Amino acid sequence: MINESIKQLNDKNQKALSIFLTAGYPKIDNFVDLAYKVYEAGADIIELGIPFSDPLADGPIIQKSSEAALSNGVSLNFSLELAGKIKEKIDRPLILMGYANPIKRYGIDKFIIDAKESKIDGLIIPDIPLEEYSDFFQNKFSDFEVILLTTPTSSEERIKKIDELSSGFVYCVSVTGTTGIRQTFTNDVKHNLERTYKIISNNKMMLGFGISSPENIKDYKNYTDGFIVGSAVIKSLRADDDKFTNTLKLVSELSSACREDSL
Amino acid sequence: MEKKTLYNYPDQNGKFGIFGGRYVPETLMSALHELERTYSEIKNNNEFLHELEELQRDYNGRPTPLTFAKRLTDYFGKGKIYLKREDLNHTGAHKMNNALGQILLAKKLGKKRIIAETGAGQHGVATATVCAKFGLECVVYMGAVDVERQKLNVFRMKLLGAEVIPVESGSKTLKDATNEAIRDWVTNVDTTHYIIGSVVGPHPYPMLVRDFQSIIGNETKEQILAKEGKLPSHIIACVGGGSNAMGIFYPFINDDSVKLIGIEAEGFGIDSGKHCATLTVGSEGIFQGMMTYLLQDQNGQISEVHSISAGLDYPGVGPEHSLLKDIKRAEYHSVTDSKALGGIKLLTKTEGILPALETAHAVAYLNELMPSTNNDDIIVVNISGRGDKDINTIIQNIGEDI
Numbered sequence: 001m002i003n004e005s006i007k008q009l010n011d012k013n014q015k016a017l018s019i020f021l022t023a024g025y026p027k028i029d030n031f032v033d034l035a036y037k038v039y040e041a042g043a044d045i046i047e048l049g050i051p052f053s054d055p056l057a058d059g060p061i062i063q064k065s066s067e068a069a070l071s072n073g074v075s076l077n078f079s080l081e082l083a084g085k086i087k088e089k090i091d092r093p094l095i096l097m098g099y100a101n102p103i104k105r106y107g108i109d110k111f112i113i114d115a116k117e118s119k120i121d122g123l124i125i126p127d128i129p130l131e132e133y134s135d136f137f138q139n140k141f142s143d144f145e146v147i148l149l150t151t152p153t154s155s156e157e158r159i160k161k162i163d164e165l166s167s168g169f170v171y172c173v174s175v176t177g178t179t180g181i182r183q184t185f186t187n188d189v190k191h192n193l194e195r196t197y198k199i200i201s202n203n204k205m206m207l208g209f210g211i212s213s214p215e216n217i218k219d220y221k222n223y224t225d226g227f228i229v230g231s232a233v234i235k236s237l238r239a240d241d242d243k244f245t246n247t248l249k250l251v252s253e254l255s256s257a258c259r260e261d262s263l
Numbered sequence: 264m265e266k267k268t269l270y271n272y273p274d275q276n277g278k279f280g281i282f283g284g285r286y287v288p289e290t291l292m293s294a295l296h297e298l299e300r301t302y303s304e305i306k307n308n309n310e311f312l313h314e315l316e317e318l319q320r321d322y323n324g325r326p327t328p329l330t331f332a333k334r335l336t337d338y339f340g341k342g343k344i345y346l347k348r349e350d351l352n353h354t355g356a357h358k359m360n361n362a363l364g365q366i367l368l369a370k371k372l373g374k375k376r377i378i379a380e381t382g383a384g385q386h387g388v389a390t391a392t393v394c395a396k397f398g399l400e401c402v403v404y405m406g407a408v409d410v411e412r413q414k415l416n417v418f419r420m421k422l423l424g425a426e427v428i429p430v431e432s433g434s435k436t437l438k439d440a441t442n443e444a445i446r447d448w449v450t451n452v453d454t455t456h457y458i459i460g461s462v463v464g465p466h467p468y469p470m471l472v473r474d475f476q477s478i479i480g481n482e483t484k485e486q487i488l489a490k491e492g493k494l495p496s497h498i499i500a501c502v503g504g505g506s507n508a509m510g511i512f513y514p515f516i517n518d519d520s521v522k523l524i525g526i527e528a529e530g531f532g533i534d535s536g537k538h539c540a541t542l543t544v545g546s547e548g549i550f551q552g553m554m555t556y557l558l559q560d561q562n563g564q565i566s567e568v569h570s571i572s573a574g575l576d577y578p579g580v581g582p583e584h585s586l587l588k589d590i591k592r593a594e595y596h597s598v599t600d601s602k603a604l605g606g607i608k609l610l611t612k613t614e615g616i617l618p619a620l621e622t623a624h625a626v627a628y629l630n631e632l633m634p635s636t637n638n639d640d641i642i643v644v645n646i647s648g649r650g651d652k653d654i655n656t657i658i659q660n661i662g663e664d665i
């Protein structure tokens with residue numbers, strides 16, 4: 001489903017936009033409404049982050065949102081409930097992004113049943129690399145699109161394998177490092193993107209980490225099928241009003257940049 | 264004659280049974296493979312072994328003595344207690360054994376920048392020391408709480424030329440320092456080698472740190488055979504991440520007669536919920552690159568833990584200890600903060616040796632163990648470090664009037 005929706009956009013010379021939200025952040029009570037409005041403002045996909053106490057792949061902005069969500073009482077169970085309510089309200093691609101331990105603790109079998117019931121489309125687990133893929137997923141996740149990540153340090157051979165095992169899309173990490181806004185990108189980013197984009201053949205490829213502005217999107221449009229924006233959105237939510245005015249404006253600007261003809 | 268299958272872990276995937284593995288972001292995988300490849304190339308290389316041996320001898324002061332503790336033995340009135348004197352390593356703890364091995368690895372890998380995490384500061388000091396000796400840049404991550412309670416070591420690291428970065432996230436202790444070090448590594452992986460201080464983290468770290476620390480057990484075996492003509496009946500070591508324990512246990516793993524006993528920090532007691540008794544009451548989980556026993560809540564969030572000793576204040580444990588517990592090759596018990604303080608007094612007054620607070624947990628366990636031992640039992644306690652760094656904490660807890 002996700003690959004197909006990205007493809008439809010690409011066929012119109014548009015790029016897909018995935019927006020990361022931390023489940024239950026900034027507040028629990030209007031979170032479903034927030035997600036709905038983010039889709040309406042132009043997000044094609046929402047990546048719902050399950051808060052974890054020790055988010056290794058995340059920079060300070062998402063770390064803090066994760067801490068805040070945990071103190072709001074958000075658990076994996078509750079995140080799945082939120083996801084179910086979002087899907088009831090608007091049936092667009094919804095991906096869960098969560099670290100391995102809460103899912104393992106929840107129980108893989110129970111997780112699969114409950115995630116299916118919440119109509120989750122895909123799953124990203126940043127601390128399950130290729131080496132742990134089969135032990136962790138145990139061939140039980142065929143109903144989900146399991147999205148794996150490539151990074152600038154991934155060899156060609158690994159990218160091929162990642163492309164083979166991924167479904168939904170391949171998540172191309174722009175730089176070495178954690179999630180977060182970056183003021184500048186070096187030329188290496190472009191080289192790495194071109195390289196990775198050429199190798200990936202089974203899936204659509206989405207670019208994430210450090211993408212925060214319409215300018216970033218314009219710069220890299222020719223090297224990817226879509227963009228993932230996280231920290232910039234979370235940072236905006238931190239200081240936003242109850243109607244999420246600034247955040248929705250940001251999403252709609254990002255979306256416009258993705259919609260502009262990319263020739 | 265049928266030969267018993269010898270213990271041989273980790274397997275080729277870096278697993279100790281179900282434990283261990285490489286649960287890390289993709290960015291680190293190429294560095295972990297490179298590290299594993301380089302380590303397997305040099306670990307049997309004579310030039311490397313010779314260089315390490317020379318450093319261990321001429322710089323670190325090895326072999327460390329195995330000291331017969333006569334007055335401590337008399338205090339309990341039975342058996343024979345020996346102390347493996349890792350407190351006599353250069354910089355005052357077993358951490359130097361690993362830091363020396365890994366700095367040679369870093370040199371081989373061509374990495375110019377070294378990062379480390381530290382709890383009590385002993386691993387940070389050891390890493391800063393080897394970086395000074397080899398002229399490499401050094402950054403040490405340390406929880407803000409530990410920066411406060413281990414001020415002396417913070418100063419030592421700075422004096423050695425290291426940059427110490429206080430970590431303000433989470434519980435501001437060892438686990439958070441480790442998270443931050445891993446995040447640094449993910450960012451600077453091309454230029455940087457991460458010297459992990461314990462038998463934790465993703466493969467190959469638990470294996471290579473164990474191997475570098477095994478010098479403790481190898482020497483102990485040779486020394487006890489020379490002194491007593493037989494193997495010890497019991498070996499006791501404290502366990503936070505568990506590197507001093509793995510180092511002394513590992514060479515004895517196939518000697519079934521030797522009881523291996525790991526002592527965890529029980530903080531204010533199991534019932535208080537404020538402790539670090541990971542193997543005693545924890546459950547399986549995935550954390551900081553490894554599958555292992557963890558202290559976690561029902562939602563899989565990592566617990567905030569407590570120990571008077573910064574070096575044991577950690578909610579996880581090395582994956583090999585998790586295996587040793589499950590296959591019952593080692594047993595694990597726990598000792599509270601207050602009993603550990605008793606261990607400090609006991610060893611200081613009977614033997615004139617001030618152990619680190621971490622080590623004091625292992626010493627204090629003698630109170631539980633000795634009543635059930637036999638007269639011909641030989642007990643070796645790994646004195647993993649010296650207690651000078653803990654003077655402030657000790658004063659705060661037992662007062663200046665002794």
